[in-house]
Amino acid sequence: MPHSFDITPFIGYLAALLGTVCWVPQAMKVWQTGETRALSLWANLLFLATVTLWLVYGLLIGDWPLILANVVAVALVLAIVAAKLKFG
């Protein structure tokens, strides 16, 4: 049997990591500029509900990568929603 290496789990981990990290520049941008007009409040509230549900799901199935990724995501998306509510 030839040596085989399955890249599949790494693609999943990379997606999970990137899906959290990607909100850092958006959260920084809105707080640095106070500019939030283009952001949809509905989209960000629904996305906050989404990452909160993933966090609850992670807690229910006891999956640490899911829990950690979504604790960070909830914090970042909360920061974006707070900026939208503050700056309008």
Place this chain on the structure above:
Amino acid sequence: MPHSFDITPFIGYLAALLGTVCWVPQAMKVWQTGETRALSLWANLLFLATVTLWLVYGLLIGDWPLILANVVAVALVLAIVAAKLKFG
């Protein structure tokens, strides 16, 4: 044994559905207003990479809910990135 109902998978399905649907109001908003200044290009490019990786992961493990949710997400995030590149 008392009747028991496990809500866990429904929380996962709801999170998957909401995580796709939530980008509809943002995609509509940027194309209706042409206003994209508050959007971080980096955040949206990294999020486009994220949903593309989830789609690839779904294809690799043959998971239809993951594939369908992320085909829709890739289309919506592409529309947001395209608006950002067009309107600046």
